[in-house]
Amino acid sequence: MNEGNSLYQDAIKQFARAAHGHGQLAAATGEAKLDNPLCGDRVRMQVAVASGCVTAIAHETRGCLLCRAAASVIGLQAVGHDANGIKAVAHDLESILHEGGPVAPGWPELSMFGPARGYPSRHGCVLLPFRALLAAMAESEMKHVQG
Amino acid sequence: MNSKAAPLRDEFPLLAAAPELRYLDSAATAQIHRSALDAVVRHETTRRANVLRGTYRLAEAADIAYAQARQTAARFLNAGSTDEIIFTSGATASLNLVAHAFGNTLKAGDRVLISLAEHHSNFVPWQMLRERTGIELNFIPVTSGGELDLVALPRLIDARTRLVAVTQCSNVTGAWTDVAAIVAAAREVGARVLLDGAQGVQHGPQDVQALGVDFYAFSGHKCFGPGGVGVLWGRGELLAKLPPFLTGGGMIASVTPQATTWALPPQRFEAGTPPIAQAVGLAAALDWMMTLDWQQIHARESRLCELLIEGLQRIPTLRLLGPAPSAARAPIVSFEISGLHPHDICQVLDAHQLALRGGHHCAQPLLAALGVEACTRASIALYNDESDVLALLDGLTFALKELR
Numbered sequence: 001m002n003e004g005n006s007l008y009q010d011a012i013k014q015f016a017r018a019a020h021g022h023g024q025l026a027a028a029t030g031e032a033k034l035d036n037p038l039c040g041d042r043v044r045m046q047v048a049v050a051s052g053c054v055t056a057i058a059h060e061t062r063g064c065l066l067c068r069a070a071a072s073v074i075g076l077q078a079v080g081h082d083a084n085g086i087k088a089v090a091h092d093l094e095s096i097l098h099e100g101g102p103v104a105p106g107w108p109e110l111s112m113f114g115p116a117r118g119y120p121s122r123h124g125c126v127l128l129p130f131r132a133l134l135a136a137m138a139e140s141e142m143k144h145v146q147g
Numbered sequence: 148m149n150s151k152a153a154p155l156r157d158e159f160p161l162l163a164a165a166p167e168l169r170y171l172d173s174a175a176t177a178q179i180h181r182s183a184l185d186a187v188v189r190h191e192t193t194r195r196a197n198v199l200r201g202t203y204r205l206a207e208a209a210d211i212a213y214a215q216a217r218q219t220a221a222r223f224l225n226a227g228s229t230d231e232i233i234f235t236s237g238a239t240a241s242l243n244l245v246a247h248a249f250g251n252t253l254k255a256g257d258r259v260l261i262s263l264a265e266h267h268s269n270f271v272p273w274q275m276l277r278e279r280t281g282i283e284l285n286f287i288p289v290t291s292g293g294e295l296d297l298v299a300l301p302r303l304i305d306a307r308t309r310l311v312a313v314t315q316c317s318n319v320t321g322a323w324t325d326v327a328a329i330v331a332a333a334r335e336v337g338a339r340v341l342l343d344g345a346q347g348v349q350h351g352p353q354d355v356q357a358l359g360v361d362f363y364a365f366s367g368h369k370c371f372g373p374g375g376v377g378v379l380w381g382r383g384e385l386l387a388k389l390p391p392f393l394t395g396g397g398m399i400a401s402v403t404p405q406a407t408t409w410a411l412p413p414q415r416f417e418a419g420t421p422p423i424a425q426a427v428g429l430a431a432a433l434d435w436m437m438t439l440d441w442q443q444i445h446a447r448e449s450r451l452c453e454l455l456i457e458g459l460q461r462i463p464t465l466r467l468l469g470p471a472p473s474a475a476r477a478p479i480v481s482f483e484i485s486g487l488h489p490h491d492i493c494q495v496l497d498a499h500q501l502a503l504r505g506g507h508h509c510a511q512p513l514l515a516a517l518g519v520e521a522c523t524r525a526s527i528a529l530y531n532d533e534s535d536v537l538a539l540l541d542g543l544t545f546a547l548k549e550l551r
Contacts, residue, residue, distance in 0.1 A: 007494060008549055039490055039506035039521050040514070062520060064488035065550065125490065 007119060008065060011112040016068035021075015025058045030140025034132040036124050041067050045074075045132035049140040052082045059132070064125050066116060071129035073109045083137045090130040097123045156530040159371075160184060169501045169535045173369075174318050174479050174526030177349055179432070180371040186431035187373055190424045198423055199397060199414070213423050216430035217413070223433040224363060224380050225354040231386065233379040233413040234426045238345040239268040241364035241379035242312075244416060245341050246272035247392040249310065249362075249385075255281030258308040260338070262287035262295050263516045264317050264324075267509040269343045273312065287313070289516050292470040293320035300332050308338040315347035319508050319524065320469030321452075321479030330359040339385070345369055349528060350448075350477055351441035352433075355380055367425060372432035376425030379416070386412040393418040444529050448478040451527050451536050455480050458540040462547070468517055478527035481508075484543075487550050489523040495546040501539055 028046035035042050041063035048056040057078050061071040070093075078086065093110055095101030096117065103111045113126050156162050159178040162170060170178060196206040198213045214229075221229045235241045250272075253259070259273050263286050277284045285303050288296045295313065304311065311333045316323050326342060333340045341362040344353060348370040355363045362385075367376040381389075391398055391409055395418040400408040409415045456472045459465055464485035470476050484492065489505025496503055505523045507514050514520065525539060 008491070013550070039488075040511060041488075041490075041521075064490040066491075119494065122490070122494065 007115050007122070009112050009115070011109070012065055012069045015072040015109065015112070016065045018072055019061075019068065019075070020072045021057050021059050021078075022061070022072075023058045024060065025056055027056075028058070028136075028140075029143060030136040030138070032132045032135030032139060034128055034135060036063065036067070036128050038121070038124060039064070041125065041128060043067065043071060043129050043132040045071075045129065045136040047078075047133070047136045047140055049137060049144070054078050054081055054086075054137070057133075059129065061129060063128065064122075066113070066122055066125040067128055069112070070126045073107070074129050074133055077107055077109070078133060083134070083141065086130070086133060086137060090127070090134060093127065093130060094123075097126060156532070158182075159530055162530055167500045169499075169531075169538045171525040171527065171531065171535060171539060172502050172504050173349065173528035173531075174346060174524065175504050176368045176374070177371050177528055178530065179368075179373060179428075180435055182435045183372045183428040183432040187424045187428035190427045195424070197420055209423060212427050213421070216426040219430035219433050220378050220380075220426075223352050223437060224378075225352075225356055226380055227356065228383050230411070230413055231380050231383050233381065233386075233416045234421050235377045235379055235416075236375055236422060237368070237377035238343065238364045238366040239377075241377050242269050242341070242343060243272050244379055244392045245312070245362050245364070245381075246276050248389040248416065249339070249341075250276040250280065250282075251390055252388075253280055253282050253309055256283065256307065258283045258285055258305070260285045260287065260303055260308050260311045262313050262324075263289050263512045264293060264295055264320075264322070265312075265314055265510070265512070266318050266343065266345065267511070268345075269312055269314060269341075270512060282309075283307070286512075289513060291517070292322065292474070293317055293468060293513060293517055294322040294470055294474075295324055295329075297325060297328050297332075300328070304332050304336055304338065306336050308333070308336050310339045310341060312341040312343070314343045314345075316350075316477045316479075317469075317510075317513065318346050318479065319481050319510050319513055319522070321346075321476035321481075321526075322470045323475060323477065326358050326360065334359075346477060346479070350445065351439075352437055361385055367429035367432065370429075370432060370436065372429035373425045376422040376429050378429075381412075383412070386416070389415075391415050391418065395419045397421075439529075448527055448529065448531075451531060451533065452476065452478040452480060454533065455525060455527070455536045455539065458536070459543075462543060466519075468519065468522055479524065480526075481522045481524040483519050483522045484547070487546070489521045491550050492523050492543070492546050495549050496539070496542045499538065499542040499545065501542045503539070 025046040033044045044060040089104045092104035194208040196209040220232045339361040342360045344365040348365040363380040368374040398418040468481040493505040
């Protein structure tokens with residue numbers, strides 16, 4: 001299998017194994033648990049948000065290599081970003097998957113998902129952790145607004 | 148017919164056009180037989196008109212074809228009457244039809260007994276009925292091999308049980324249900340029996356009278372016919388007493404501003420324009436199936452299943468799900484490999500022209516009972532041969548290297 005076009009590049013396997021951010025937060029301000037209805041994969045994402053930016057993140061991801069690798073990228077990169085920044089990255093990731101769009105600035109690891117463009121049934125695997133992250137941040141924001 | 152060559156493969160247009168494809172996902176959708184495809188094309192190009200509405204010759208031709216399709220389905224199931232055959236959009240629609248029409252005759256406190264081995268399509272409709280009416284929903288547990296644990300049956304069924312709705316064959320493990328035991332227990336308490344035949348029909352014509360059930364549901368795409376069509380068979384005297392599910396054109400006797408009265412079955416349960424060409428195509432597939440030597444096919448499928456299980460058992464960290472290898476089963480084999488996700492396995496297999504399904508197979512309660520989140524499933528049909536099984540075993544060896 002050609003490494004350049006392979007869905008399962010070494011980078012994906014390495015990120016999945018590294019599981020950056022795996023675990024739980026003792027003081028999460030927001031949390032979300034999302035399922036992939038196709039296969040029952042599940043991501044539980046916890047965030048701590050201060051002044052609108054992620055200060056800590058943890059996730060428990062039960063899923064395929066693509067899902068685990070995406071969650072691991074989030075674990076490595078999400079701290080310091082605000083909701084709009086994460087939304088922009090998630091949008092760029094969708095663009096990579098759907099149209100072969102450019103990689104988001106500061107998130108070069110996402111290029112490893114480029115070959116997934118040819119596998120629409122797997123897009124949900126890659127996006128699930130990002131959707132969980134956005135839901136967790138939305139919950140954090142709602143709690144903050146409600147005081 | 149031997150296990151090495153599948154002479155039937157050439158009768159399936161997609162497989163004939165893709166000789167490199169190893170299709171092992173027939174439990175999800177079986178390939179369409181040439182006769183069924185031809186029948187759909189012939190109908191749509193020579194008899195396309197709505198049914199039971201027009202008096203012109205084209206409409207009459209469509210009526211006749213549709214009626215003949217109903218007769219064929221009745222013969223395939225050995226139904227007592229063609230009026231007991233209801234065409235639906237598939238097994239899911241058939242099961243939902245019963246959950247609404249029969250379900251609307253139930254009241255709070257009545258019981259419906261299903262099993263943990265059910266496909267979601269025979270699980271969720273009953274949960275919804277529970278929410279609508281307050282019925283009590285009970286569950287037959289499964290053994291470690293995924294078979295219905297009938298030891299528990301006596302304590303789960305009583306005079307309040309109005310319906311037992313179970314699968315004929317598990318879409319995950321291939322385990323066959325002991326239908327006779329279910330029917331006997333149901334009859335003792337006066338309960339009706341609905342059999343989900345979605346996985347059963349692929350393995351030959353059925354005899355609903357011998358099965359002794361009250362309802363039987365199946366899909367056309369599982370038995371070498373087109374998609375978008377299915378059948379619900381119900382006992383005539385039972386259907387006659389049931390209210391409709393969907394309402395609209397074609398299912399009424401008369402409509403006035405004050406009240407509407409219903410047509411007799413089967414039209415009462417076929418609101419709107421039915422899947423006419425699909426029913427004609429399904430009938431062609433069923434006609435073809437009725438010409439086959441099923442004893443020989445079953446023996447051949449069993450040999451392929453044994454070959455696959457033997458090979459899988461040699462893979463370290465692989466856990467087979469389902470009945471003991473020596474037990475009778477439909478040729479459906481599911482497994483998990485420690486540390487590898489079924490989606491990843493299936494993706495790598497796809498690169499080797501192997502089509503298998505990974506996931507929860509719309510049977511999450513069963514997988515939970517078996518202690519797995521997801522699994523990989525190979526389902527063998529009459530067009531598979533030994534080379535498909537050997538290619539799968541080779542593909543898995545490659546997947547182990549690729550993904551670890």
